[in-house]
Amino acid sequence: MSNALAIAAVTATLRNRLFGAVTVGDLAGTEVTVAPPDRARSGVTGTQLNLFLYETVAEPFRRSHGLPAADDGSGQAPLSLSLRYLLTAYRADEGDQLDPIDHRLLGLAMRALHDAPVLGGDELRRALAGNDVHAQPERVRITPHALSLDEMSRLWGGFQTQYRISTAYQACVVLIDASRPGSVPLPVLTRGPGDSGPVASAETAPTVPTLESVGPRELASGVLPGERVVLRGGALGNVVEAMVTERRTGATATLARAEPDPDEPPDEAVAVVLPDGDDALPSGVHTVAVRDAADRVSNELALALAPRITSPLPLEVARGQRGEATIVLDCVPAARAGQPVLVIVGDRAVPDPALTARGRISVVLPHAVADTHRLRLRIDGVESRSVDRRTDPPAFDARQVVVIT
Numbered sequence: 001m002s003n004a005l006a007i008a009a010v011t012a013t014l015r016n017r018l019f020g021a022v023t024v025g026d027l028a029g030t031e032v033t034v035a036p037p038d039r040a041r042s043g044v045t046g047t048q049l050n051l052f053l054y055e056t057v058a059e060p061f062r063r064s065h066g067l068p069a070a071d072d073g074s075g076q077a078p079l080s081l082s083l084r085y086l087l088t089a090y091r092a093d094e095g096d097q098l099d100p101i102d103h104r105l106l107g108l109a110m111r112a113l114h115d116a117p118v119l120g121g122d123e124l125r126r127a128l129a130g131n132d133v134h135a136q137p138e139r140v141r142i143t144p145h146a147l148s149l150d151e152m153s154r155l156w157g158g159f160q161t162q163y164r165i166s167t168a169y170q171a172c173v174v175l176i177d178a179s180r181p182g183s184v185p186l187p188v189l190t191r192g193p194g195d196s197g198p199v200a201s202a203e204t205a206p207t208v209p210t211l212e213s214v215g216p217r218e219l220a221s222g223v224l225p226g227e228r229v230v231l232r233g234g235a236l237g238n239v240v241e242a243m244v245t246e247r248r249t250g251a252t253a254t255l256a257r258a259e260p261d262p263d264e265p266p267d268e269a270v271a272v273v274l275p276d277g278d279d280a281l282p283s284g285v286h287t288v289a290v291r292d293a294a295d296r297v298s299n300e301l302a303l304a305l306a307p308r309i310t311s312p313l314p315l316e317v318a319r320g321q322r323g324e325a326t327i328v329l330d331c332v333p334a335a336r337a338g339q340p341v342l343v344i345v346g347d348r349a350v351p352d353p354a355l356t357a358r359g360r361i362s363v364v365l366p367h368a369v370a371d372t373h374r375l376r377l378r379i380d381g382v383e384s385r386s387v388d389r390r391t392d393p394p395a396f397d398a399r400q401v402v403v404i405t
């Protein structure tokens with residue numbers, strides 16, 4: 001790869017090559033500069049060739065693909081750039097205006113870039129002290145970059161100077177090392193049991209544990225603590241346990257396989273029972289996977305664990321002197337510090353409740369209306385179950401209400 005001098009080194013290399021190509025014969029006094037076009041003629045009255053870097057473009061197809069780690073062990077992808085130059089020829093201010101000497105200059109310069117489109121390692125090394133573009137794994141190639149008349153006009157309009165005969169070139173690719181160190185993983189020792197590598201099969205049915213859905217099928221919301229959960233998929237006959245990983249903490253709970261359901265094919269379904277009470281997993285969206293007797297682990301699926309309100313329901317609350325209603329709820333799993341909690345009364349959401357050390361939730365509902373309201377509790381994005389979807393049609397749970405008087 002290259003250090004931060006790479007752009008300057010490529011520009012200096014191009015200038016040196018152009019200088020050697022055009023300073024011949026009666027053009028020996030030609031100056032080769034790298035100034036902006038609006039300042040290129042400052043102090044110059046003779047023939048001149050100006051090379052101006054007008055744009056740098058990140059290479060999109062390399063942006064997310066790092067190259068092999070460098071000798072320093074950095075795995076951070078380098079900055080990949082294309083450099084775009086404007087090459088402009090000028091004739092002398094005093095001289096034969098009928099001699100298109102600027103056209104001759106441009107022709108010599110373009111031939112020099114056409115004859116050797118790849119910048120050599122030696123000329124890159126000599127161009128600028130301290131640069132190491134010559135050491136990057138890919139060569140820097142010079143190609144013409146076509147600009148339409150409209151693009152060229154807008155480019156020169158930005159310089160606010162008179163147009164001169166010009167052409168554009170692109171130098172690609174220039175790789176600049178990242179200064180931020182990347183992570184370098186250790187080599188893989190074995191690829192699965194016995195270093196067997198991936199298991200490939202022509203069968204359409206899965207040959208390794210594969211999860212496709214989380215049940216029960218009749219539920220469209222999160223599962224509750226203590227409930228039996230059915231994981232469906234393929235190649236599940238030898239599964240011995242399920243692993244539920246908490247999204248916030250990364251902690252993993254291991255659940256043994258429960259007794260199979262006689263109505264479920266054993267190779268297509270695994271049942272586990274979620275812990276309840278003080279051992280309940282926190283509410284929220286977690287991930288679940290299974291492991292079989294051969295220590296093969298399946299893919300992960302999302303598992304939404306809903307809170308269950310354990311306060312006596314229906315809840316009866318009397319309004320205070322200012323018309324407010326204070327609602328206190330207990331639930332399993334108990335709300336934990338750092339989890340977003342929302343109490344929903346009817347269609348009114350009351351955020352940021354007070355939490356006690358044991359997870360009791362207390363909110364004040366201002367301007368409460370005396371009536372019977374549906375009561376819901378949402379913890380970490382998962383809402384308590386307020387609808388019974390096992391009936392046809394689904395119905396609200398008549399007990400999960402708060403009566404405000």
